[in-house]
Amino acid sequence: MTYPDGEVVTYHNNTAGHPVDAKDYNNFLKIRGWQVVSTSQNFRPQKGDIAVFRDFQGDKRYHSAGHIQMFNGDRWISDFRQNGFWVGGDYRRHHPSFVILRFGRKE
Secondary structure (H helix, E strand, C coil), X not given: CECCCCCECCCCCCCCCCCCCHHHHHHHHHHCCEEEECCCCCCCCCCCCEXXXXXXXXXCXXXXXXXXXXXXCCCEECCCECCCCCCCHHHHHHCCXXXXXXXXXXX
């Protein structure tokens, strides 16, 4: 993937057969060696962590595709440089279910 700041993310993953919707990347990534990371009290994201959000009903629309984002060591990014973990107003207000995945580390 290429992001607006020019960062290219590869992480040695074959993306053939990738899901269409962001919400479906959870199992797709697990099969390829990504592990779920606990988001308990002392969670600190690490460069390369991926957050996969479920679909949910927002204030005015249903977010059917969910959302996926990656931590670049400084901030969360998706198809743009985000201002924080919660990508938009509906996400900040509703806190939809999500999972954090990290490549090759089991917790």
